[in-house]
Amino acid sequence: ETTSTHGHPSASSMRLTGCSMDGDFPEVLPEMWTPPRPPDCMEELISRCSPTEQASINAFQRSQECDALTAIWYLREHGFQNVRKAVVAFQETLAWRRAQGIDEGRSRPLPLAVRAALERSFSPLVLNTVDRAGRPIMYTPCSEVNLAHLQRCGVTMDMLVYRYALAAEGIRLAVGQAADPLAGHLQIIDCTGMSLATIVRNASFLSAMTAIGRKHFPSLLGGIVIVGAPRIGEILVNTIRRLTRGRDQIDLIKGSPSAALLQKFGLPRNALPP
Numbered sequence: 001e002t003t004s005t006h007g008h009p010s011a012s013s014m015r016l017t018g019c020s021m022d023g024d025f026p027e028v029l030p031e032m033w034t035p036p037r038p039p040d041c042m043e044e045l046i047s048r049c050s051p052t053e054q055a056s057i058n059a060f061q062r063s064q065e066c067d068a069l070t071a072i073w074y075l076r077e078h079g080f081q082n083v084r085k086a087v088v089a090f091q092e093t094l095a096w097r098r099a100q101g102i103d104e105g106r107s108r109p110l111p112l113a114v115r116a117a118l119e120r121s122f123s124p125l126v127l128n129t130v131d132r133a134g135r136p137i138m139y140t141p142c143s144e145v146n147l148a149h150l151q152r153c154g155v156t157m158d159m160l161v162y163r164y165a166l167a168a169e170g171i172r173l174a175v176g177q178a179a180d181p182l183a184g185h186l187q188i189i190d191c192t193g194m195s196l197a198t199i200v201r202n203a204s205f206l207s208a209m210t211a212i213g214r215k216h217f218p219s220l221l222g223g224i225v226i227v228g229a230p231r232i233g234e235i236l237v238n239t240i241r242r243l244t245r246g247r248d249q250i251d252l253i254k255g256s257p258s259a260a261l262l263q264k265f266g267l268p269r270n271a272l273p274p
Helices: 039-047 051-063 068-078 083-100 112-121 147-152 157-176 196-201 203-216 234-243 257-265
Strands: 125-130 136-141 185-190 221-227 250-253
Touching (some): 051 083, 068 083, 112 147, 125 157, 157 185, 196 203
C-alpha cells in the first residue's frame, strides 16, 4: 500500500487511455488514483443501480479504463441517460488534472512571503474523522480570505483555487474509501468573523470553488454546513444553493460552531482545528 501526498492510503496508479465508444474523443494519458475498493464492494455499488443505470455504467467503462465508482460519480452528475456527456466531462477532468499537476499533489514554487500569506489566509483540509452518517468531512475556513488584501500580498485567485483543488482531491480519496461512497462528504464552510460585505466581495472566489467541485469532483458533495455566518447569512445560503443548483442539503449554524456541529452531525470533540 502506498500513501498519497494528502496522507490518504491510495491504490496503485493506473494508466487511463482516451479510447472512446466512437473513437473520436481526445486521447489523454495522465496518471490518476483509483479509490481502492475490493471487487465485492464495487459489485454492491453497481447492484444499487437500476438495470438501465447499470447499462450506462458498462458503456462508460467500455469507453474509459476506470473503476465503476468513478463512472457512477460522473453519470450521476451528468445523467445516466447521457453517457457521452459524462465521458466528455471525464476526459476534460483528466486533461485538467494533468495540466494542474493534481495527481502529483505538487506545491507550486512561490516566494516565501506569498506562500506565508496564502497559508495564513486559506487552509482547507480533510478532517481525520467522519460525521454521524459515516461521511468524510472537508473543513474550509474562509474567515481570512480577503481578496483585495491578498492581491496586495501577491496571492492570486489561481493560487487560492489550486489550494482548494488539492484539498478536494484529498476528499475524493476519502469518499472513495468511505463505507458508502455514494453518500458523498460533508463540507463545512467556516465564515466566523466575516461581515456580509466581505462575503459579497469574495463571491467570485466562492463561485470558483463551487465550479471546481462540480466540474472536476462530481457527485462528491453530500451536504454543506455554514458556520459563523453573519446574521443575514441566509443570503450566503441562497447564493451557495444557486451555485450548486439547489441539489444539496445546506445548513446554517448560528452560535457556537463546535457545539452545534457536535450535536447535529455527531462530530467528535475537538474535531475542528483551533
